[in-house]
Amino acid sequence: MRLLALDRFTWRRIYWILLVFLVILITVWWQPNRTFPTGGSLARDSANPQQVKGAIQPIPLSVDLDVEKVALGEELFRDKRLSADNQVSCLSCHHFKRGGADRQTYSVGSGGVPGDINALTVFNAGFNFRFNWNGAYETLEDQIQATLQNPKAMGSQWNEVVEELQATPEYPKLFARAYADGLTAENIKDAIATYIKSLYTPNSRFDQYLKGDEQALTPDEKAGYQLFQDYGCISCHQGMNIGGNMFQRFGVIGDYFDPKDGITQADLGYYNVTKDEADRYVFRVPSLRNVALTAPYMHNGSVETLEEMVKIVAKAQLGRTLSEGDTDLIVQFLKTLTGEYLGGSLEKLALDSDDDITS
Numbered sequence: 023m024r025l026l027a028l029d030r031f032t033w034r035r036i037y038w039i040l041l042v043f044l045v046i047l048i049t050v051w052w053q054p055n056r057t058f059p060t061g062g063s064l065a066r067d068s069a070n071p072q073q074v075k076g077a078i079q080p081i082p083l084s085v086d087l088d089v090e091k092v093a094l095g096e097e098l099f100r101d102k103r104l105s106a107d108n109q110v111s112c113l114s115c116h117h118f119k120r121g122g123a124d125r126q127t128y129s130v131g132s133g134g135v136p137g138d139i140n141a142l143t144v145f146n147a148g149f150n151f152r153f154n155w156n157g158a159y160e161t162l163e164d165q166i167q168a169t170l171q172n173p174k175a176m177g178s179q180w181n182e183v184v185e186e187l188q189a190t191p192e193y194p195k196l197f198a199r200a201y202a203d204g205l206t207a208e209n210i211k212d213a214i215a216t217y218i219k220s221l222y223t224p225n226s227r228f229d230q231y232l233k234g235d236e237q238a239l240t241p242d243e244k245a246g247y248q249l250f251q252d253y254g255c256i257s258c259h260q261g262m263n264i265g266g267n268m269f270q271r272f273g274v275i276g277d278y279f280d281p282k283d284g285i286t287q288a289d290l291g292y293y294n295v296t297k298d299e300a301d302r303y304v305f306r307v308p309s310l311r312n313v314a315l316t317a318p319y320m321h322n323g324s325v326e327t328l329e330e331m332v333k334i335v336a337k338a339q340l341g342r343t344l345s346e347g348d349t350d351l352i353v354q355f356l357k358t359l360t361g362e363y364l365g366g367s368l369e370k371l372a373l374d375s376d377d378d379i380t381s
């Protein structure tokens with residue numbers, strides 16, 4: 023009897039051990055590819071349509087935000103008093119008629135201080151997982167905190183800005199309405215960050231296509247999207263922003279940056295944040311939404327056209343030399359990523375005359 027009981031006990035133990043072992047085995051086998059995709063894994067990704075399907079999501083038609091904070095954030099975004107020389111507003115470098123950026127190679131900050139990096143667009147920035155080309159900031163508030171003090175942008179001091187706004191007739195009232203503790207540096211950042219989150223651009227033709235409207239894209243544009251998947255662009259440019267959700271080295275296939283040509287501080291990318299050699303030339307993958315409107319391209323603004331950019335990135339990231347035909351189809355696809363802001367086409371806004379850009 024005793025023997026039998028012991029036997030059953032032993033069997034139960036073996037059973038449990040086997041079960042745990044099986045669960046571990048299944049977990050390991052099931053583990054999705056969590057490492058950053060590299061040139062090598064791309065062919066596998068594109069060979070698996072399931073993986074590509076759903077890799078990009080459309081921008082939502084509306085985002086729930088506090089209307090009062092958005093309105094206040096907009097005032098601040100356009101207000102030149104936020105800069106040291108009272109000549110530069112956020113809008114100066116992030117103009118809506120320029121795709122939310124400034125069409126310069128490098129932006130010029132308050133007092134004419136030259137910048138050293140190309141302006142990113144503020145459109146859809148709220149959907150990025152980190153901020154700036156090198157992903158230095160984890161929140162919009164931290165990004166804004168730095169921008170206000172950065173001599174290459176606003177060049178201001180927080181206490182001075184708070185004082186200056188405090189002395190205006192309108193801001194203390196507006197802040198008191200939106201925030202229990204009124205006008206503070208934290209609330210300035212919060213209001214601007216809320217406003218940035220309102221700058222999303224839904225309803226691009228590509229999003230309409232993603233939602234099932236087959237007619238939204240021409241056959242050539244669809245062919246371009248197919249190439250975007252087949253070449254493996256989508257393994258880096260994916261998610262709601264078609265980018266903006268992972269880090270990648272620029273120059274996956276060989277070195278893109280050549281010391282002979284001179285390497286700037288900005289070229290070092292995420293290395294500037296971590297000082298880890300492995301992060302040299304690592305950047306947050308940029309969003310491709312509205313990319314047709316935000317030339318010049320790359321963090322150093324060195325590339326003038328999308329055609330040139332697509333060829334460069336295919337070579338640097340995938341080791342592929344694209345034909346003129348494939349390049350053209352991919353560019354046609356990229357042009358379908360232009361969305362709408364407050365129901366109006368961003369493209370039309372950008373095509374309008376530049377004359378009335380005064381800020």
Ligand code: HEC
Nearest residue numbers: 111112115129130131139140141142147153154155174175
């Ligand atoms: C002098 C030009 C200039 C001004 C003024 C300026 N910016 Fe920028 N902005 C840039 C540049 C250049 C970058 C890219 C910086 C980098 O990656 O290092 C950038 C990046 C950003 C980003 C990050 C976008 C992303 O996807 O990561 C946000 C958000 C932003 N700016 C908001 C603002 C706000 C808000 C203001 C006003 C407080 C402002 N900017 C003022 C030039 C400017």
Ligand code: HEC
Nearest residue numbers: 254255258270272305307308319320321331332335336339
């Ligand atoms: C391994 C990841 C990776 C792959 C694959 C990849 N890209 Fe990129 N892409 C990046 C990174 C990182 C940058 C930013 C480079 C920089 O500024 O230094 C970038 C930049 C770009 C830009 C410029 C964006 C801007 O606003 O300046 C475009 C356009 C682009 N890629 C399109 C493509 C296309 C098309 C493909 C496929 C042929 C592709 N990418 C494949 C990572 C990738």
